[in-house]
Amino acid sequence: MKIYPVAVSGARLKENCIEKRVEKKLSRFGLDWDGIEFSGQVKEKKLKKLREFCESEEPKLRLKITNSLGRRRTDYRRRYFSSHKPDVGSRFICVYCGKWLKKDNVTVDHLYPVGKLSRDVKLQKKLEKKGIRNVNDPKNLVAACPSCNALKANHMGLWIIRGKLGQNPLIWMARYLLRAAIVAGGVWAGWYLFTLLT
Secondary structure (H helix, E strand, O other): OOEEEEEEEOOOOOOOOOOHHHHHHHHHOOOEEOOOOEEEEEEHHHHHHHHHHHHHOOOOOEEEEOOHHHOOOOOHHHHHHHHOOOOEOOEEEOOOOOOEEOHHHOEEEEOOOHHHHHHOHHHHHHHHHOOOOOOOOHHHEEEEOHHHHHHHOOOOOHHHHHHHHHOOHHHHHHHHHHHHHHHHHHHHHHHHHHHHHO
């Protein structure tokens, strides 16, 4: 069974105002107070109960898994560019909308968001099976335009599907060609109707 390093923090957890009931409960989970937060290691079964306890408190306590898998690093942008070449010429393609971007305009996005990955044990296991060692792994980093990156934020669902499909530049080339064919077909149909009516 896995053991997870965790930390519990929140507005109520300040040195002089921690309720004895909350302190006692967190101590039962094997967590110690370090002056800033309660931290320690819990087994997978206890992690679920700890999460339920944190969510049941008002205001809620923040639980985070403090392993390196879900911790953002400061060099993830450099990691992305060292492992990914431009998609077309010197341009990168936003994986979510297909916009062509200069390197300076690329916002490097974590496909599986840092916030979700740092708290979700099932998601961590899923990514480990896919060979993604941590949230900053180049396999989890994608090029995005600033607007798509802001819209995606901490969401997953369809954003993950769009991001995975959008990593293949051929998808975008096919989309551009299809659009061009539709426009050309529309122009031809308009010209044909015009010749019929005149």
